[in-house]
Amino acid sequence: MSLVKLFNRNYFYQNIKKSAPTLALFLGIFPLLNVVVFLLLANANANGIVATLDNLSILLLVGMYIIPVVLATVLYSFMFKRKSIDFIGSMPISKRSIYITNTIGGSFLLFCVLFITIALTGIVSLFLNNVYLAFPLLIDLFFIFFVAYLFVYASVTLAFSLTGNMITGLVVTLLFLFFVPYVRYYKDSLVQYTGSLSYIQCTSESCKPVVYACEEYSSTCLDHKKSEEYQFHLYPNYGTKQNLLPVFAIFGIFGMQQIEQFVTFHFVQLGRTLAIALLYFFIGYFIYKRRKLEVCETSFSNFYVHLFVKALTMLPIFTVLYEINNNESIYVSVFLGILLFIYYFVYDLITRRHIEQIKKSIVSFFVTSVLLFGFCSFIHHLPKEDALVFKNEEITQMEVQIYNEQKGQMESYSLKDRKAIDTLLKYMVSDKEEHDYSIEIAFSVGKGEYKTNILLDEEEYGEVLGILPTKKTIEEKTIDKAFALSVYGDFISDFSWYKKKISALLKEKKEISTTCSTDAVLVFYQYKNHQIEKIEIPACIHEEIEKKLMEDSNNYATKYLKYNTYFPFFELISNIEEIEYEEMLFFRDYFYEDITDFIRKHLKKEVTLDDDLICFHFGNYNGHDLRVYLNAKEEFLDLIHTLRNRAQDMEEYQEYNKNIRGEVIE
Amino acid sequence: MITIEKVCKKFGKSEVLKDLSCQIESHSIYGLVGANGAGKSTLLRLINGVYEMDRGSIKIDGVEISDREELKQKLVFVPDDLFFYSTYTLLDSAKFYEAMYKKFDMEACKEMASLLKLDLHKKIATFSKGMKRQCALILALSTNAEYMFFDETFDGVDPVVRNVLKKLLAKQTLEKNATIIMTSHNLRELEDICDNLGLLYQGGILFQSDIDTLKTNMCKVQISLKGEFNEENFKDFSLLNYKKCGSVATLILRGTKEETEKEFKKMKPIILDYIPITLEELFIYEMESVGYVFSEIV
Numbered sequence: 001m002s003l004v005k006l007f008n009r010n011y012f013y014q015n016i017k018k019s020a021p022t023l024a025l026f027l028g029i030f031p032l033l034n035v036v037v038f039l040l041l042a043n044a045n046a047n048g049i050v051a052t053l054d055n056l057s058i059l060l061l062v063g064m065y066i067i068p069v070v071l072a073t074v075l076y077s078f079m080f081k082r083k084s085i086d087f088i089g090s091m092p093i094s095k096r097s098i099y100i101t102n103t104i105g106g107s108f109l110l111f112c113v114l115f116i117t118i119a120l121t122g123i124v125s126l127f128l129n130n131v132y133l134a135f136p137l138l139i140d141l142f143f144i145f146f147v148a149y150l151f152v153y154a155s156v157t158l159a160f161s162l163t164g165n166m167i168t169g170l171v172v173t174l175l176f177l178f179f180v181p182y183v184r185y186y187k188d189s190l191v192q193y194t195g196s197l198s199y200i201q202c203t204s205e206s207c208k209p210v211v212y213a214c215e216e217y218s219s220t221c222l223d224h225k226k227s228e229e230y231q232f233h234l235y236p237n238y239g240t241k242q243n244l245l246p247v248f249a250i251f252g253i254f255g256m257q258q259i260e261q262f263v264t265f266h267f268v269q270l271g272r273t274l275a276i277a278l279l280y281f282f283i284g285y286f287i288y289k290r291r292k293l294e295v296c297e298t299s300f301s302n303f304y305v306h307l308f309v310k311a312l313t314m315l316p317i318f319t320v321l322y323e324i325n326n327n328e329s330i331y332v333s334v335f336l337g338i339l340l341f342i343y344y345f346v347y348d349l350i351t352r353r354h355i356e357q358i359k360k361s362i363v364s365f366f367v368t369s370v371l372l373f374g375f376c377s378f379i380h381h382l383p384k385e386d387a388l389v390f391k392n393e394e395i396t397q398m399e400v401q402i403y404n405e406q407k408g409q410m411e412s413y414s415l416k417d418r419k420a421i422d423t424l425l426k427y428m429v430s431d432k433e434e435h436d437y438s439i440e441i442a443f444s445v446g447k448g449e450y451k452t453n454i455l456l457d458e459e460e461y462g463e464v465l466g467i468l469p470t471k472k473t474i475e476e477k478t479i480d481k482a483f484a485l486s487v488y489g490d491f492i493s494d495f496s497w498y499k500k501k502i503s504a505l506l507k508e509k510k511e512i513s514t515t516c517s518t519d520a521v522l523v524f525y526q527y528k529n530h531q532i533e534k535i536e537i538p539a540c541i542h543e544e545i546e547k548k549l550m551e552d553s554n555n556y557a558t559k560y561l562k563y564n565t566y567f568p569f570f571e572l573i574s575n576i577e578e579i580e581y582e583e584m585l586f587f588r589d590y591f592y593e594d595i596t597d598f599i600r601k602h603l604k605k606e607v608t609l610d611d612d613l614i615c616f617h618f619g620n621y622n623g624h625d626l627r628v629y630l631n632a633k634e635e636f637l638d639l640i641h642t643l644r645n646r647a648q649d650m651e652e653y654q655e656y657n658k659n660i661r662g663e664v665i666e
Numbered sequence: 667m668i669t670i671e672k673v674c675k676k677f678g679k680s681e682v683l684k685d686l687s688c689q690i691e692s693h694s695i696y697g698l699v700g701a702n703g704a705g706k707s708t709l710l711r712l713i714n715g716v717y718e719m720d721r722g723s724i725k726i727d728g729v730e731i732s733d734r735e736e737l738k739q740k741l742v743f744v745p746d747d748l749f750f751y752s753t754y755t756l757l758d759s760a761k762f763y764e765a766m767y768k769k770f771d772m773e774a775c776k777e778m779a780s781l782l783k784l785d786l787h788k789k790i791a792t793f794s795k796g797m798k799r800q801c802a803l804i805l806a807l808s809t810n811a812e813y814m815f816f817d818e819t820f821d822g823v824d825p826v827v828r829n830v831l832k833k834l835l836a837k838q839t840l841e842k843n844a845t846i847i848m849t850s851h852n853l854r855e856l857e858d859i860c861d862n863l864g865l866l867y868q869g870g871i872l873f874q875s876d877i878d879t880l881k882t883n884m885c886k887v888q889i890s891l892k893g894e895f896n897e898e899n900f901k902d903f904s905l906l907n908y909k910k911c912g913s914v915a916t917l918i919l920r921g922t923k924e925e926t927e928k929e930f931k932k933m934k935p936i937i938l939d940y941i942p943i944t945l946e947e948l949f950i951y952e953m954e955s956v957g958y959v960f961s962e963i964v
Contacts, residue, residue, distance in 0.1 A: 017758075018751040083749040089716035091766050094733045194724035294677070294717045330852035 006100035011093050016105070019074040026109070034059045035124050038131075047625070048491035050484050050525050052532050053141055054260035056121065060114075060145050061249055061259065067113060068106075068153035069173065073104040076160045080169075085293045091410070099288040101558065103157065103281055110149045118142045129493060132484030140265040147274045148245045152177065154280035155246075161288040167297040168309070168351045175312055176280075180545065186319050187379050202525055244273045265530035274370035296347035299351040306356075310347050311368040314340060315375070321374040327610050333404070341365060359621050385459040392425050394445055400468065401440040411536070413468050420467040427454045437461040437615040479503055479535055481526040488520070488625050498522060501545055502537055520549055520627075543609055550607045550629040557618070557626045558603055561596075576614065576633070579640055591643050598639050667692050668713065668813065668845070673722030675708055682708045684869035686722070690847060690862070694876075695839055697856035698849040699949075700866030706849040709748055709866070710739075710815045713847075714743040726813065739768055742811035744802045745819040746849075750790040756801050757786040760808065767809040775808035778834060782827065795822035803831055807838055814838070816848040820855055832859045857945035875954060880948050885926055887917045890937040903929065906951040918943070918951050920938065 015022055037059045042049055042333055049055065054304070078084035082118045088098070094327040118138050125133040154404070159172035245262050295301040317340055325333045344365045348355045355361060415421055424441055435455035442451040456464060478504060485495035492498070504523070520539035539546045588595060599616055606611065612633035618626040647653035668690040676684040682705045689900060690823060708890050709718040713724055715733055716805055724731045731737065755947050756779060764770040770929050779786050785794075790801055799822050806814055814837075820828045838844045856863065857877070858860045864874035884906070890913050891899065897908045905918035914937060923940055930938050 014762045014765055018753060020753070081749075083745070083747045085713065086743065086745035086747070087718055087749035089711075090714040090738070090741065091743075092735050092738035092768075093766065094735050094738075096733070097735065200736075292718050294711075 003100055003104065005105050006097045008093055008097050011091075011098070012101045012105035015075055015102070015150045016109070019113070020076050022070060022633045024408060026071070026113045027116055030067070030113060031120045034272060035120055036119045038121050038124065042128055045130070047486075047489050048132065049534060050486075050491075051125065051131060051133040051137065052260070053137065053144070053263045053265070054136075054258075055257065056118075056141055057145070057263045058143075059252060061263070063113075063117075063373060064145065064148050064246055064249070065177075068110060068149050068168070069156050071109060072102075072105050072153055072156035072160060073166065075106055076157070076169075078167045078294065079160065080164070082294055085296055089293045095291065095293075096285070096289050098438065099157075099161075099285055102347075103285075104122055106157075111146060112395065112494070114146050114149065118145075130491065132491060132525065134481075134483045134525075134532070137527050137532075140530050141263075143270065144245065144265055147277070148249075151244065151246045151277040151280075153274050154277040154284065158280045158284040158287070161284045161291060162300070163474060164295045164298045165351060168306075171313055171351070174310070176334075177247055178250060179312060179315075181250065183318060183379070185251075185383065190283070211633060213349075224403060231319075240244075243269065244595050245269065246273070259595075284520070297353070300412055303356060307364050307368070308354065310344065311372065313347065314368065314372060314638055315341065316345070316659060318369075318372040322373065322380075340369075377386060381467065390424055395421055395425065395443045397421075397443065398424060399442040401442075402468070403437070403439070404462070404465075411468075415469070417469070418469075420469075423467050424454060424464065425580055427453060427456060427460055433515065461472055464584055465650075478506065479524045479526060482524040482535070483527065484525040486523045487553075488627065490625055492552070497548065498545065499524070501542065505542060520546070522549075547607055550613075551605060553627045554603055554607065554629055555626045558605070560626055561600060561603070576637070578637055582656070586653065587643050587647075590652065592652070594643060598636065599628055599630065602630045602635060603628055604631070607631060667725060669723075669728075669845075670709075670713075671725075671726040673709070673712060673724060674720045675712060675717065676720055677706075678910045682869055683709070683719075686866075686870050687887055688864055688874055690799055690845065692727075693843045694847045694861040695835065695848065697860035697863045698847060698866055699851065699856065699863060700849070701851060703797065704866040704908070705869045706851075707817050710743060710745075710849065713813075714738075714741050714815060716743070716830060718877050727800075732876065740812040741815065742767070742806045742809045743815040743820075744806045744817065746821065747796050748802050750798065750801070751912045752791050753789065754791075755789055755829055756784055756805075759790060759805055759825040759914050760802065762784075763805050763809055767811065768856055769810040771808050771810055774810075775804055778804040778807065788793065796824060796827065799823050800827060800831065803834070806822065807834060810842060810844075812844060814844055814846045816846065818850060819848040820850070828855075835859060852945070853946045853949060863949075865944070865953075875947075875952075877945065880945075880952070882922050883920055883922060884948055885917075885923055886941045886943040886947065887918055887919065887926070887930065888914055888937060888939040888941055889917060889930060889933075889935050891933060892916045893936055899933070905952070916941075918947065 037274075038051075038056065041055055078088045093101075118141055121131065122135065122138045125131045155176040156169070156173045159176060160166075160169040161167040163172055184576050219380050231523040243262070249259075249262045252262050263479050292301070299306045317336065321333060321336045321340065324336065345361065348361065396416065398421050400413045400415060402411055402413070404411045415424070428441070437456040437460075438453050439449060439456065439461075440453055442452070479499055482495070485492045485498055502524075522539055522545075524536045524537065526535065527533070539549045607629050609630050611631045612628050614632075614633050614636050616628050618628075670689070673683050673686045674681065682703075686705070686709065698706050698709070708717065710717050713726075723783050726737065726740065729737060751762075754762070760770075760772060763775075764772055776786065779801075782804065784797060784800060784804070789797060790948060794867065799820070803816065803819070804902045806816070820831065823831060826900065835846055835848075841847055848856065848860070853863075860877055862874065863880075864877045864916055865872045868915075895915070896910070897905070900908065900917060900919070903917070903926065905917060906920060907916075907918035909916045927938075927940075
């Protein structure tokens with residue numbers, strides 16, 4: 001019999017109609033709530049945001065554990081009460097038809113919930129001028145969560161098919177979802193982790209072991225460093241792309257891993273999640289078809305299955321008890337043991353409404369405890385995975401992400417230079433308690449790809465900046481899919497001109513040298529290979545681009561300065577030999593109006609690159625940045641000369657000269 | 667026709683139905699009587715496919731019961747413990763039944779609701795117990811199912827409405843050829859409506875018969891003879907019970923009025939009255955005749 005024939009539209013409609021408020025919550029309130037969360041996120045960033053898979057999925061992740069469970073509860077609630085079993089069980093609809101109807105109908109509802117939620121977010125983003133969203137990302141987001149929601153729904157459906165009351169059904173659902181990650185977490189947590197940032201994280205599918213951290217805090221790591229041999233031990237990571245999103249995202253929700261590590265569009269992950277969901281539906285179908293409706297208001301018809309499930313629920317408490325017991329806190333162990341004993345019987349009262357066969361239960365409690373003890377002991381004595389050991393020369397290429405403080409932006413480099421790689425590896429295993437900078441490196445060893453953070457002090461940071469290649473080139477990279485452009489962290493709404501220009505340049509030259517020295521970098525965002533990709537291109541690669549950027553910036557500043565008179569952040573960006581940074585800060589503090597008047601006077605729409613330029617940077621409390629470019633260097637030096645004369649009698653200026661310049665003005 | 671053969675059903679260790687066999691004729695009203703826990707509700711749930719039997723066979727019109735929709739379209743079941751969706755009005759429930767049953771008659775449902783003065787637009791959850799029972803009955807009758815099963819049919823319904831409902835049930839059988847199977851632990855509830863009765867005891871049908879045959883085959887007679895007399899004087903009759911109070915004896919005996927009256931008249935009685943016999947009495951004496959104490963059964 002075909003699925004279409006088994007789908008009973010009338011039954012589904014009536015089943016849903018009875019729960020209209022729940023439906024309204026899912027199809028109305030939830031999408032609106034998601035929009036509100038999105039708006040809050042957008043408003044928190046004055047400079048605008050680029051929507052990513054993880055920042056769009058905050059509420060969707062929470063909903064993943066609630067919506068499918070509530071939906072299944074609504075559709076299958078009749079199975080857990082004798083009255084409703086009589087009612088539905090006697091209706092002219094077969095159990096097979098009920099299951100297929102609820103599976104197809106429930107999946108369709110989940111589809112609708114996600115479609116409405118994501119579409120509404122997309123539509124709202126069109127009206128927000130500070131949100132940049134690639135629409136293919138929404139499609140990916142939809143697929144990621146539709147598969148994840150289906151998985152949770154399939155888990156609840158299977159759990160409900162197996163159990164005789166709702167509470168046991170929910171307990172079994174939790175076991176389906178979280179038992180495996182919990183055991184894995186327990187197993188992984190047995191390997192000591194120092195808590196240091198010196199760990200290497202796997203970023204590919206083929207790493208084995210997955211992630212490593214330096215086990216000893218300092219001495220051994222230092223030895224490794226000296227011998228240029230690095231040895232790391234396992235650090236649990238649940239965010240690799242192989243893991244099922246609904247199962248392991250709980251680590252993200254509890255802040256143990258970053259959400260962005262879970263919410264990825266990855267075919268292996270999606271395929272596996274979908275395959276397991278379908279398997280659950282399939283198994284659920286056969287169980288439900290054979291299910292005896294008279295088994296209700298109790299956990300399971302079979303007492304031993306009840307005992308088995310109860311034992312599984314005891315595992316988390318038991319692992320804690322085992323660890324405490326290992327640490328010789330006998331009183332806490334006894335207390336937890338008593339709690340566990342009470343739980344053993346309370347569980348029966350909740351799921352079966354009576355304590356069944358007390359003598360048998362007491363015996364089973366002790367048997368279960370021994371078995372769980374054995375399980376914990378077994379996990380404890382599992383052989384540790386081999387450590388990852390590699391020597392410097394094994395790493396031939398390294399990707400570096402570093403924050404360039406001078407330019408105020410993140411920069412990425414690809415290193416092949418042996419000396420540079422060795423220098424970075426030297427700092428990789430850090431025993432620093434304090435650090436000023438953190439840079440990220442990524443490299444390959446064997447089949448595995450890894451990334452880690454390197455902690456640096458001021459001196460080391462300078463050294464690292466020195467070894468980074470000065471000549472950067474941008475190889476042929478089309479930016480046709482670019483949907484956003486930011487400069488200095490500010491998004492440019494009309495970026496088509498820049499996109500067109502750079503695209504033409506890239507196509508024409510294939511490779512663009514970025515050796516020009518500029519502080520303006522165009523950051524193009526595009527959604528490629530199911531992730532946000534940034535392409536950074538210095539504005540100075542082409543005069544026309546640089547000029548337009550400056551003029552656009554001046555135009556914007558002109559408008560802004562009309563209505564705003566005070567800027568708490570204000571600095572001279574250009575390097576002018578005749579004036580020191582600290583002196584400029586002094587003038588900014590004491591001659592604020594003179595300088596801003598000067599800027600207003602010389603601020604023009606058009607800029608000439610042939611003449612000397614000076615650049616000022618303004619910022620307000622909202623993090624809004626303005627940059628103005630003036631062809632008035634000589635005039636500015638005249639102003640500085642004037643200000644120096646006026647400041648000569650000021651005690652503060654004399655103090656400044658004394659402290660900073662070591663001069664005493666007579 | 668419903669044919670039940672050697673049906674067994676266990677709940678845990680307790681065997682609720684033990685090798686139960688019986689036949690229920692079509693187009694009649696069948697009353698199933700038994701004490702609480704006798705297995706009446708379980709039997710109805712088994713026939714309706716709510717529960718699954720452990721052993722045995724139940725056939726409806728020669729077809730083994732199964733979890734098939736086509737078969738279930740022929741059946742409607744009103745359990746003893748009623749269930750309605752909490753937010754539903756009678757009209758909503760009627761629409762639910764209409765969506766599920768192909769032959770549901772919405773007009774008939776509205777007519778019956780009007781007859782019983784039930785507000786179609788009021789939430790059923792706000793109705794009294796008796797009104798809920800009325801709702802369940804009219805919804806079931808409106809399905810026009812061939813076989814209708816009512817568990818504790820008139821529970822909570824006042825005598826006036828009970829009579830109306832009985833008429834509706836009788837009408838359903840007469841006009842629409844429905845077969846109605848109703849249970850009760852109270853014989854009096856069923857005696858004026860059922861065509862057949864089955865007595866369920868300890869998981870099995872202890873006794874079943876059609877009421878007309880029962881009533882015609884058993885007489886209750888008050889008689890007084892000249893002079894002293896006792897039970898011995900009636901030894902030629904198939905006497906089921908004998909009680910004498912003063913000079914008048916009350917006899918329960920097998921046989922039709924026509925057959926027995928001639929014999930009594932030969933004894934030249936001072937008083938000879940045929941008194942209507944209640945269904946309860948019929949059962950009491952039938953049971954006692956086979957060695958059971960009726961009060962222990964029902």
